[in-house]
Amino acid sequence: MLKLKGVETWYGAIQAIKGISLDVSQGEIVALLGANGAGKSTTIKTITGLLKATKGRIEFMGKDITGMEAEDIAEIGIACVPEGRRIFPGLTVLDNLMLGAIPRKNASQADIQKDLDRVYEIFPQLKESRKRLGWTLSGGQLQMLAIGRGLMANSKILLLDEPSLGLAPVLVQEVFRVIKEINKAGTTILLVEQNARMALLIANRGFVLETGRVMLADTATNLLANEEMKVHYLGAHAHVKEARQQRRSERGRV
Amino acid sequence: MNTSTKNLLVAAVLVVAVLVFPRLVTSNYWLNLINLSISLAVACLGLNIVLGYAGQLSLAQAAFWGVGAYTSAILTTRLGMPVWTGIIAAFFIAAFFGVLLGIPTLKLSGHYLAMATIGFGIILQLILVNAIWLTNGSDGIPKIPSPWIGSHELKAPGEFFYVAALSLTLFTWGAIHLKDSRVGRAFMAIRENEMAAGTAGVDTTYYKVVAFSLSAGYAGFGGWLFAHSGSHYISPDTFSFEHSVIILVMAVLGGNGSAIGSIVGATLLTLLPEVLRFLKDSYMMVYAAGIVLIMIFMPSGIAGVVKNLPVSTRLREWWRSGTEAGKQVAAAVSTAAPAIDPPPATISNGPGSNGGLLRVRGLTKHFGGLKAVDGVDMDVRRGEIQALIGPNGSGKTTILNMLSGLYVPTSGEIALDGAVVTGQKPHVITAHGVARTFQNIRLFGELTVLDNVLIGQHSRSKAGLAASILRPRSQRTEEAALRLKALEALEFVGLRGKEFAEAKSLPYGLQRVLELARALASDPKLLLLDEPAAGLNAAETEALVELLFQICDRGITILLVEHDMSLVMNVSDHITVLNFGKKIAEGSAEEVEHNQEVIDAYLGREVSNA
């Protein structure tokens, strides 16, 4: 459904992604992992059109969408729950949800209402607080709202950028349960996460990024068992260890 | 041709021009206009100092111009004091008002500052109108005397012109000297990046007030020129917000930051209405449209356009080759890169040190309800490279900000070499021996590479305002020494040959290195690096690692925050790991790598139903 081929993106003066290729097939949950600064969020921003790729190709449902504007990408069926949730603080929960449905040009009032009900079903708390303003919500509620807003787009694929960030463990559990549920109901998901383990528990496949490149790509089960994962997160590569030993002896340090 | 000869040449040309001018232009009408434009030019030079150099948008310049004019007018007409004493009064009383404006507005910037200065100016003008006992109100003060030289009254515009031109020359000379001096560099650092200026050692509060005060003083003197010439009459109307806007437009037209530009701008905008008189009513509209067009197409003003002409680049190089700075740089290049022996690892033992340089106890920072840092204890040993790592939001940068003085800790203690520095201002901490670099590079973009490094030495140098303007021998010696040190630092990091390049024109990797050079220039004991490898490619990261070890060899202790774990593992003697604002582990690279809590923090803990 979604394919990236050799995508490169610059973030200001820095090349944040240096040739990433990945793919997401219909019905899957694919996890995009890596340490901070690896380029995960930049990848999401490139897919959604907020940043433009300088090289490479992005394909969605067979169509080339490289370089399309963000507003247009929202309309062709790619919805995003961005990092930091970004709920409109001055609008109500209901407003935020309804705004999520904007990209749907041909939907009828009834369809939208149906989706709203579905969101309320998944997140009963949102129904209760539907008249509350965004800035009054707690971290967990914000995340629920952000996901709900993403769902309102009834999109073909939903991109989630660090949904567990800043949440207490119990809420993290809840969020991942919900993501799994949504996926079962038919939404394809590309999940960016720092919490690799949790993400891999619900994902089908995963890509591990390090400094802008894909270092590992495998099924989730394999990745969970792979000792190499640690290395990409903690930098304890063999060549690094060697260099360290050498330096140490050169400089007479322990 | 060396600098003194060039200086003499310029001076000679100026003297001739000034002497000859009133012979060429004999119409009193035009001479009065020239005198007016000179008085505005001085005010504009002042605005150039506070806005062009220091980056503070002040829209009260006409009010200070008025304060100077009125001060001198009142003293000379009411109290019969000699006109020349009016100069001192005009300058200093206006400067005092400048301080009055500078102090309350310190924390403001951008449109808040602009609005506050507008308000200040309007209030001043209202006082001029209403304090009739002092200022004669709207009627104004007529018959303001001209200055006397001996028994000769300088009544004719042509004669006053000499006074005006001479003072303009002096004030311009002062402004030009200021720009290339320790104080001028401090101003420009504040303009370019106030936060980095603070951590580089500049007391931003003090210098902002000085900038306001000096610029007001300039305007005050311009007011003196205005009062004692032309129609010899002043009234409050002339000192309105609209006139502050005109002075602003003059400064920007000439080129923000250029002293000569200010003069050109002031002259053009005073004389242009005369030349364009035929436009009659639509003159102001043309003027306004011109302003907008200039902002769109020529935002750096005339100076900006001239600067980029090939002839000016050659002229600049010709001039520079004769200056002290130019000669030093040339000398350093021609000798084969002098091998600078690292000073013997100066492990001075300060009080309370047992090898420990930095001691942090119970460091806490709350932002509202959020505990960004929660009771962290840390020790950094002298001469080591320590890394501070942790997943997103663990509090690393917050700790760095507290160590460098940008945040005040909610509680806890920080001691550097035995001295407690908790909650001190950045420039004070820098003076104690801490320097830092930033995650998203904070260079002084429009300044040269050399200037960036020179500013780094601000806390290790002394020249004040007077010395910066007058340039006595002591100041020149200090500047030469500073330059020498700066060149060494640039050599050390590998930026030789680029001394006069604009910092922002450097490629990304070199910008990072320049920030490092600036930090090293302050002779720090402790170097704080915030993600120094961010955005660097593999080769550049390698070079960085080499550089870090060389810095370490010089006896400087390093504490770095970094996400590039390979770098961290490679370089660190000791690693401290944070998560959710608390320290969860510390030790050598091997220890940390195998620490289960650290692994869980990074890879995520599997959360299951309790």
Added chain:
Amino acid sequence: MDWSTNLQMVAAGLAMGSIYALVALGFVLIFNAVNVVNFAQGEFAMVPAFVGVWLLTSLNIPFVLTCVITVVFMGLFGIVFQRIAYYPLRNRSFLPVVISTIGVGIFLKNGAQMIFGAEPLSMPRPTSATAVDMLGVFVDPQYIVIIICTLALLGFQYFFFEKTLLGKKMLATAQDKEMARLLGIRVVKMIAITFAYSSILGAAAGILIGPIFFVTKDMGAMIGLKAFCSAIVGGFGSVPGAILGGVFLGVIEVFAAYYVSTAYRDAFAFIILILVLLLRPQGFFGEKIAEKA
């Protein structure tokens, strides 16, 4: 205490405050949308005042129709302004934009003078009532007109922003432009509409204040500056802040002018501004914004 005078002053203060509020709102909406402080906002009130006077006195067009035409004119004006003055500078730094808007203000001022002449013009009042008897006190009816119209306009605005989809889209754009784009909201269009609406607010201010003071090219300057103060006092960037700040300043100004000093009437707005900037720079409703290291 002469309470009838006080009551008159309250009315006058509320009326002036309403005008400041309308112009301040215009400032804040533009600022929220594009992060630009429009120093020509006062002229956004001056231009429609001239247009209104001309329609009323030279063309003898009835009052209601005049209002409609002026509003439409200002809406278009806002869009043109955005295209010519804002758009070319949208990526520039702070100073060029400030100076540019100041330049546009000067252009509009002198343009008005060129078209309509330098003589102050007198705008006829919408009602022929000479004085309204309120609780035994005689109040200038125009004050009542101003207050009622402002309330109506604010009511309409509340309805627009709270109940219509377009209004929500505009609020969303102002609160988080990037997120709005991710939802498919055409941000460029929203910005154009913001400028148009901001100009319409100016139209209301200009037509409402016209009958009280003479319509001159300089009438916008002080109003603009004081409205700017109102917005800062209320909390720059906050819509209710702009409104409350305006009313607050309007009332204080009238009372201070009477009880403290008439000569320094214009100074009070700025004195309050400077006090607020010193003691609570985020104003009543604003948020502290600290720079990230």
